Amino acid sequence: MSGNPGHTSRSSLPARAGAGFKPQHADEILADSFRIGFLEVHAENYMGAGGHPHRILTRMREDFPLSIHGVGMSIGSPTGLDRAHLERLKAVVDRYQPAMVSEHLAWSTHDSHFFNDLLPVPYDEATLSRVCEHVHQVQERLGRRILLENPSTYVAFEATTMRETDFIRQIAERTGCGLLLDINNVHVSATNHGYGAIEYLSDFPLDRVEEIHLAGHAEDLDDEGLPLLIDSHDRPVDDKVWKLYDLVLARTGPLPTLIEWDNDVPDWPILKREALRADARLERHAENHTITARERRHAR
Structure with missing residues (x-):
């Protein structure tokens, strides 16, 4: 299986910091002289036909690039995709024409049951083939490439036969999808x-x-007293994650970067502060990559 050359990614997001959009921040964002790089929303929050959420997001879409992030497609599900959910996602994507659409490498549904968690998959050939087929189906229906996000995990499967990085690489190569790197998840x-x-x-x-x-993530201990981190999205980005971010940008150059904060959501100035921290790093790495490119040209 390979990516369909007819799939498009629409326009790209700017290589700046963005924020997860919360309607209570709308007025402050619009009035702020600081213009956030882009806004990202969970697709499932906008799968209704209309109403106040759509009115607000339509207004925000006029001023800011938009990314749509799905949390309920259950791409890793052993029972196949929920076709009704895929149609609802398509309606949201068609309505807002976002710069990017992304989903998780996880599953959250089984038969008619929906679990309020993003559950892991075993990394083996059978699961790889199934996930690739599901990504292919989503991209075909949306008519565009999607990005797939690496998971945060707490348990591993005995059935796993390959490394997570190899599993993700194979998905991208077989389907042509892009990747969303969640550094906190790493x-x-x-x-x-x-x-x-x-x-x-x-x-x-x-x-x-x-x-x-x-x-951000929460810190706990497991039953053996060893560190256990929870992907809680309820606090600032940890210093260790910022350091990993710098290491990644040194290799990739600037990339669109979302600040996720979904629980115990703070006032807009706190989210803005986190975005400014990311923007400062993006600007520094942009300068470094420009200097490096110039040095390479002169060395020829």
Whole structure:
């Protein structure tokens, strides 16, 4: 299976910091002299036919690039895609024509049951084929490429036969989809499973990454007293995640970067502060890549 050359990604997001859009911030965002790079929304919040949420988002779409992030497609589901959900997603995408559409490498549905979690999949050939087929179906129906996000995980499957980075690389190569790199997820999973986040990122197909997510996490202990991180999205980005972000940007150059904050949502100035921290890093790495490119030209 391979990507369909007819799939398009529409216009790209700017290589700046964006924020997860919350309607309570709308007035402040519009009035702020600081213009956030882009806004991202969860598709499932806009699957109704109309009403106040759509009126607000339509207004925001006039001033800011938009990214749509799905959390309920259940691309890893062993029972196939929910066709009704896919049609609702298509309606949202057609309505807002976002710069990017993304989903999770996870599953959250089984038969008629919906779980309020993004659950992991085993990394084996059978699951790889199934996920690729589901990504292919989504892209065919939407008529465009999507981005697939790496998961945060707390358990591993005995059935796993390949590394997560290889599994994700194979999905991108077979389907032509892009990747969304959630750096907080990398740190959370690496801590929970006892491997190195830097080593993971060294093996990740960064050339396929088109957007980055940053978020906060909660710290806990497991039953054996070892560190356990929870991808909580309820606090500022951790310093260790900022350092990993710098390492990634040094290799990729600037990429659209979302600040995710979905629980205990703060006032807009706090989200703005996090976005400014990301923008400062993006600007610095843009300068470094410009200097490096100039040096390479002079060396020829």
